[in-house]
Every structure is written in C-alpha cells, then in structure tokens.
Amino acid sequence: MSRLGVCVLVGALAGGVPAAAWSQAVCSAPHSGPVVASGGQVGMLSPGAGWAQVNGAHQRTTTLFDHERDSRALILDGVATTTSLYVSGAVGILRGVEAWAQLPVHVLRYQDNGGSRERSGIGDPRFSLRIGSALFGVDAPFVLRAGVKLPGSTFPVDATVIPLTEGQRDWELSLESWRGLPGGRLYVLGWVGYRWREENADAARRPGDELFGHLAVGGPIGAQFHWDLGADVLRGASPEQQGILLRGARRELLQVQPTLGLDAGPGRLGLSAQVPLRGRNLPASPGFSLGYLLMWGGT
Numbered sequence: 001m002s003r004l005g006v007c008v009l010v011g012a013l014a015g016g017v018p019a020a021a022w023s024q025a026v027c028s029a030p031h032s033g034p035v036v037a038s039g040g041q042v043g044m045l046s047p048g049a050g051w052a053q054v055n056g057a058h059q060r061t062t063t064l065f066d067h068e069r070d071s072r073a074l075i076l077d078g079v080a081t082t083t084s085l086y087v088s089g090a091v092g093i094l095r096g097v098e099a100w101a102q103l104p105v106h107v108l109r110y111q112d113n114g115g116s117r118e119r120s121g122i123g124d125p126r127f128s129l130r131i132g133s134a135l136f137g138v139d140a141p142f143v144l145r146a147g148v149k150l151p152g153s154t155f156p157v158d159a160t161v162i163p164l165t166e167g168q169r170d171w172e173l174s175l176e177s178w179r180g181l182p183g184g185r186l187y188v189l190g191w192v193g194y195r196w197r198e199e200n201a202d203a204a205r206r207p208g209d210e211l212f213g214h215l216a217v218g219g220p221i222g223a224q225f226h227w228d229l230g231a232d233v234l235r236g237a238s239p240e241q242q243g244i245l246l247r248g249a250r251r252e253l254l255q256v257q258p259t260l261g262l263d264a265g266p267g268r269l270g271l272s273a274q275v276p277l278r279g280r281n282l283p284a285s286p287g288f289s290l291g292y293l294l295m296w297g298g299t
Contacts (some may be wrong), residue, residue: 031094043133043178044143047299055270058082059287065279067248067268076112078284083107084123089099096135102126108162119162122152128174143176145193152290155202167200168207190215207249210238218259226261226268252280267294 045051060081063071074080084107090100104123109116116231128147133140155167174193181187192213199206211234218228236251259272274287 002077018022036069043141044096044130044134045090045098047092047094049295050089050091050098051295053086053291055086055088055289055291057084057086057287057289059274059283059285060281061282061285065276065282065284069252069278070236071288072111074112076114077219078110078112081109081111082287094135094286096132098130098132100128100130100147102297108164110162114130117160117162119164121164121176124149124152126150128172135277141178143189145172145174145176145227147172147174155200157202167202169196170198171196174212184220186217186219188215188217189223204242205210205277208239208241210236210251215255224261224263228257228259230257230259231255232257249281251282253282254278261293264292267292269293 001013009267058081060079062074062079064074064075069128076149082173085105086102086146087102087104088100089100089101103125105121106123106144107118107120109235124150125273126147128145130145131193132143145266148169149166150169151165151167153164155165172193172195174191176189176191178187178189181258190213193211195210195212196209197209213233214230216228218226218230220226232253238245238247238250253276253289255274255276257274261270263269270289270291270293272289272291274289276282276284277287
C-alpha cells in the first residue's frame with residue numbers, strides 16, 4: 001500500500017530561517033511507494049494485471065521539527081491541517097515492466113492567533129515506470145523505478161495564499177528489492193533512491209535534492225488480516241532562495257508506519273499511521289490514512 005506523508009509549511013514555520021525562504025511550500029515527504037504486498041508475494045505485475053487504490057489521509061500538527069531537529073510549537077499558536085485524497089494505480093505493460101500513477105486532492109488549512117487561511121484543489125501528480133529483471137530474462141528480486149512529479153496547479157506568488165503544489169518538477173530514480181519467506185507468511189521489502197528537484201521559477205527557489213529510503217516487513221494474520229511495519233527516511237540538501245544557499249532549511253525525516261489490512265469484499269481495507277521520530281523542517285505530529293485497495297490479475 002502507498003506510504004503517505006503530507007505536510008504543510010506556511011509562513012516562517014522553521015525557526016532560524018528567514019520568512020522569505022519559507023513564504024509558502026507544500027511538500028510530500030517521503031514519496032508514496034508503488035509497491036503492493038499480497039499474500040506474501042511482492043514483485044512485478046503480470047501484463048494486464050494491476051491494482052487501484054483510493055486513500056484518505058489526515059494530519060493535524062501544532063509542532064515542527066526545527067532546523068536543529070528539536071520539536072517545537074508553531075509560532076503564534078499555529079495549527080496546520082492537511083486532509084487529502086489520493087487516487088493511485090498501477091498496471092503491468094510487459095513482462096518486467098509496469099506503470100504507476102497517483103493524483104492527490106488536498107484541503108489545506110492554517111490557523112494561528114492572526115486568523116486562518118484555507119485552500120483546496122489538485123496537488124502534484126506523480127508518475128513512474130518500474131522495470132524488473134524479468135524484462136531481461138533474469139529471475140531476480142530487483143526493480144528499477146524511474147519517476148516524475150509534476151506541478152498540479154498554478155503556484156501562487158501571493159504569500160498569503162496557501163499553495164497546493166510545490167511548483168516545480170521532481171525526477172527520481174530508485175532501486176527496490178524484496179523477499180517472501182517460504183510459506184508466504186512473511187515478506188521483507190525496501191528501496192533506496194535519489195530525487196532531483198528543479199527550480200520553482202515563480203518563487204525563485206530551488207528545493208534541495210533528496211535521498212530517500214524505505215524498509216518494511218509484513219505478512220498475513222489468519223485468513224483475512226494483514227500487517228505491515230515500515231520505516232521511511234528522507235535526507236535533503238540545502239535549498240536555494242534567489243541564489244542564496246539556505247543551509248538551515250534542508251529537510252530530514254525518520255518515521256515509522258504501522259499498517260493493518262482487512263480483506264473486505266473484492267479488495268482490501270487498510271488503516272495506517274505515520275509517526276515521525278526525528279526530522280528537520282517538517283511537521284512533528286503523526287498522521288493517519290484509510291484506504292481501499294482493489295487488485296486484479298497477479299504478479
């Protein structure tokens with residue numbers, strides 16, 4: 001199931017960073033992962049097979065990991081709330097090749113002693129292509145994923161307007177691997193990747209490139225239940241604002257994500273929590289998500 005982590009940074013939320021540097025930003029960290037574990041089997045989709053998922057996510061935060069990795073309250077008793085709907089899907093194209101896409105819709109609200117602001121609409125869509133070893137006639141548990149994130153809406157130049165998009169393209173490359181233990185009772189999966197982030201010309205800001213990774217273990221419980229315990233890590237380089245390197249504004253995150261799934265009808269219902277343990281310039285409060293996954297064909 002998708003690993004979702006959505007944050008809202010509005011105004012000068014990062015202590016020690018000039019207000020202009022954090023005038024507005026919406027981020028997804030870390031990247032949602034297009035990997036589905038079913039019945040202890042994790043891997044590539046067969047041609048024509050696929051899955052689709054609708055996932056709702058919610059995060060309400062009053063705290064932020066600052067530039068020194070300390071958790072502190074948002075200024076002026078601020079409260080940032082993100083409620084999102086993600087529509088994701090993947091389909092096998094050829095043996096060893098599959099395509100993945102995700103479209104988010106956000107409802108964002110920030111409130112403090114000075115008032116409140118709210119905005120809703122389409123966020124940044126993401127697309128990726130996964131290429132497995134089977135494409136080359138090799139049976140090995142490795143997949144190379146290449147992806148792009150596109151601006152989903154116009155980035156506002158007015159600092160009083162909450163943006164729904166980061167306002168620039170991101171490109172990423174990652175290597176995935178997995179292992180299902182005999183009997184289908186347990187699997188281990190993970191990936192590590194790098195994200196190249198282009199400049200947001202409207203904001204005269206270039207976000208820092210990022211290294212990201214994921215590791216998870218999971219399996220079935222009885223005939224209908226499934227569990228997964230994952231950990232996400234994100235480490236970003238310093239961004240630039242109008243050509244000035246902002247060393248105190250780089251993003252970092254370490255979070256865990258427990259997930260419990262239940263076979264319901266033709267698909268699977270999943271409940272997840274995203275719990276930040278350590279970070280920089282990202283919200284420190286947990287988030288929650290509820291989704292429904294429908295699969296067809298096989299791996």
